Amino acid sequence: MTDAGRLIADMGARARIAAGVLATLPTVTKAAALRAAADAVDAAMPAILEANAADMAAGAANGLSGAMLDRLRLDEGRVRGIADGVRAVAGLDDPVGGSVSESLRPNGLRLARVRVPIGVIGIIYESRPNVTADAGALAAMAGNAAILRGGSEAARSNRAIHAALVAGLVAGGMPADAVQLVPITDRAAVGAMLQADGLIDLIVPRGGKSLVARVQAEARVPVLAHLDGINHVYVDAAADFDMARRIVIDAKLRRTGVCGAMETLLIHRGWPHVEALLRALADAGCELRGDAAVSALGYTAAQAADWDTEYLDAIASVALVDGLDDVIAHIDAHGSHHTDAIVTGDAATAEAFLARVDSAIVMWNASTQFADGGEFGLGAEIGIATGRLHARGPVALEGLTTYKWVVRGAGQVRG
Template structure:
């Protein structure tokens, strides 16, 4: 057995023991642990920011992309948001033990489906140190144990955040191994996690396409993931001009490096004001790559190539196409989208409902920026990630998505004839 395999095996066994203990922990204890963790995050602000600065400086020396550095960076405001998200999760209703449904059979047996934790969750992520806190908070609140493996580019930040979170867990009297961080940056540890069947119940990857693809290809345990955020905004012919401009600029330019950023803009050929719309994006500093119809709108627009329609830029670059009605827009999304988040901007309620019904995406929005594709904005406190699959959770994965269910059958002595 390799050193990495030994490490993950040991962590997995500790996590399973911690998970067993968590089944007897009250909702109040879990909530108290997270509130204590939030206090420790704030109390250790300078330590966390200094650790993050080391990571950012290293990332710049390695010439990582601007989008990667943006996701990596923590300042006082972002750290406060991390701590606040942990507190929000602490205040959410505990999903464990909730009755999903209840029926009584003709023979008097009462059948119930009850929410229970998934078990031991392995989370593999890149760049974003806030995931360390979000994942620890959500898994603990939903009664799961977690093994966290962040990217090497954020190792100092992840360690500092983890230590603050762990201090809160111990202070509240919960098992210390309920949350664990893989301290090594050896990539072999990822492979060991993917093969830890029997110790880890589910893997959740959060990062770039290459990471997620590796996890999906190599995992011997179930995976909950999405590959890309190739998100579209369709501007219908009846869209209000001010809304169209505000939504499009925000969807692309608020933060270009997040998975909820718009990557393709589709404009109905009968929309009366495409010129001001593309100019607003250009003036905001966005490079536009358009089809022949879009090229005519402004000389600053460059011609789109075939790969552009299938690209998650995570940068101030946007593909733009003119489409003939909602059917053509939906066909474009079906061919090039990633089932993450797609938006329609229109004042026509019937058209909006048609789009919402037919768009095969985990998140579909009407008259809103795709940047709202975030668990916190959905009132979930935080998220593990956005799932675009069809099994188990879909969309922002938070507390409910980290539970499964078991059947409970209550009888009064019935026997089967």
């Protein structure tokens, strides 16, 4: 076994013990520990910002993209947001022990499906140091132990946040191994986590396409993931111009580096404000890459690859379409099943869009930037899942539980 393999095996064994403790902790204890952890993050702000400044300087020197640097950057507001996110998780309803369903069989057996923790969650992530706190808090509140492996570009920030988080959790009554951070940045540690069947119960990757593709290709552990956020906004023929302008500009430009950002704009060919909307988006600082009809208006011609690109930048692909069938065909061909939105005043068209688009999140008259666990009232999220099994969309506490059948009888035998 390699050094990385031995390290992950040891962490996994300790996490398994911690998970057994966490699974039986009452809600009040878990919530108090998370509030203590949030206070510890607030108190550690100077150390966290100092560590982040060093990461930012190294990232700039190493040529990290603007989108990656935006994800990496912390300031006082973002650190307070991290602490507040942990507090928000502490205030959420605890799913553990909750009943999914109950029934009484004709033979008198009482059956219940009861939510229980998954066990040990491995989270592999890049850039965003806030994931250290978000993922750790969510896993712990749902009764799971967490093994975190952050990217090398955020190593100092992750260590500072993790140290504060664990100090608070321990002070609040949780085991020290409830949330562990892999102490090395060697990529072999990722491989060891992916092979840790029996020690890690679920892997959640948060990062670029290459990371997630590797995880899905190599993992012997179940994976909860999405590859891309190739999100669409469709402006229908019945859309209000002012609403469409606000939504499209926000969806693309509020934060270009988040997975909920719009990457492709589809506009009904017969809508009378096509040119005005394109001009407004371009004037706001977005580069447009369009189909033949859009490029004929003076914008850059899109290449075939553009329709399948998650830009994470102030760039958008734009196409004019003839109606909902064209929209569905385009999203089916190029979308990533993350988030897609329609802007329209026609309720029938909107409901048809919501029913026919097979994405984890579908929206009507709202910016795709709302694709976020906090905005959905879930507290922090551990990620957005775009598959069809177990959990879909923002994954928070409930998505980090499974269930078991509990059967209560009075001496029944099958005979």
